[in-house]
Amino acid sequence: MHIPDGFINAGTSLGAGAASAAGIGVALRRTGDWLEDRQVPMAGLVAAFIFAVQMLNFPVALGTSGHLLGGALAAVLVGPWAGMICVSVVLLVQALFADGGLTALGLNVLNMGIVTSLVGYGTFVALRKVLPATKPAVSAAAGVAAALSVVISSVAFAAEYAIGGTGTAPVGAVAAAMVGVHAIIGIGEGLITAATVGMVLSVRPDLVYGGWGVAAPLDAGPATPAAQEAK
Numbered sequence: 001m002h003i004p005d006g007f008i009n010a011g012t013s014l015g016a017g018a019a020s021a022a023g024i025g026v027a028l029r030r031t032g033d034w035l036e037d038r039q040v041p042m043a044g045l046v047a048a049f050i051f052a053v054q055m056l057n058f059p060v061a062l063g064t065s066g067h068l069l070g071g072a073l074a075a076v077l078v079g080p081w082a083g084m085i086c087v088s089v090v091l092l093v094q095a096l097f098a099d100g101g102l103t104a105l106g107l108n109v110l111n112m113g114i115v116t117s118l119v120g121y122g123t124f125v126a127l128r129k130v131l132p133a134t135k136p137a138v139s140a141a142a143g144v145a146a147a148l149s150v151v152i153s154s155v156a157f158a159a160e161y162a163i164g165g166t167g168t169a170p171v172g173a174v175a176a177a178m179v180g181v182h183a184i185i186g187i188g189e190g191l192i193t194a195a196t197v198g199m200v201l202s203v204r205p206d207l208v209y210g211g212w213g214v215a216a217p218l219d220a221g222p223a224t225p226a227a228q229e230a231k
Contacts, residue, residue: 001069001153001182002094003108003160005101012164017106023114024088030081042207043078047086050074051093053192067185069153071116072124072146073193076210077200080121087113107160111153120149124210133213135201142210143194147186154182 008016050070070090074083088109094100100108127141158175165171197208205211 001108001112001157002100003104003111003157005103007101007166008104008107008160009164009166010103012160013103013107016110016160020088020106020109020114024084024109027081027084031079031085039078039082039207039209043082043086046074046077046083047089049196050087051090054090054094068189068192069112069116069150071113071153072120072142072149072189073196075117075121076124076142076145076193076197077208079209080117082209083117083121084113087117107157111156111160115153115156116146116149119152120145121210123148128210128212135198135205135214138201138208138211138214139194139198142197143190146193147190150182150186150189151179154178 050068050073053068054070056067069087071083071087074086077083078086091100091105091108091113095102095105095108123145124141127144128138131137131141155175155178158171158178161167161174162171165174167174197210200208201211201214205214208214
């Protein structure tokens with residue numbers, strides 16, 4: 001999913017960069033409004049976990065491989081705005097080491113950070129409203145949301161390629177290949193996300209942003225932003 005330098009033309013890359021900068025700017029403001037001291041280490045751990053797991057590729061089909069994108073996972077654990085920031089930091093570090101181009105950083109942040117976080121968390125919230133407030137249900141909702149976020153991220157890439165792709169492959173073929181492969185990758189992403197969220201819920205449910213209604217917070221106080229958003 002990492003887009004290298006030159007794969008998408010300069011105009012499209014600049015446009016995606018501007019959209020990503022605006023999105024991260026909003027995320028920074030929104031995160032600053034609610035992030036508590038005890039949640040800061042959690043955000044750091046989430047970013048470190050995503051960085052590590054993205055280095056592990058798993059085979060998909062026809063010689064292709066995939067890895068965790070992590071946007072939906074981060075959004076469920078620390079909220080969609082902080083999740084965007086976590087994934088974006090990971091992508092910046094990776095770009096500095098030639099995993100994804102620096103000129104394509106805006107594209108990669110848009111696809112793997114912003115799209116996955118917003119789509120993933122939006123899907124998660126919708127599922128949580130119809131599922132019981134139990135830990136298995138929360139984990140399952142996170143897994144489904146993560147799987148869908150990967151597919152939508154691949155659709156975003158296909159749209160960017162259609163607008164400004166520099167390759168010679170037909171847009172239809174690229175779109176079909178990307179969406180098809182990432183539908184399979186999404187299954188792996190969903191399983192990893194569900195397992196990770198379930199593990200954190202089992203030991204510290206109070207630190208899971210999307211775990212409202214499953215466990216009471218450690219201290220009395222106003223409703224969490226996630227609980228307020230769910231109403």
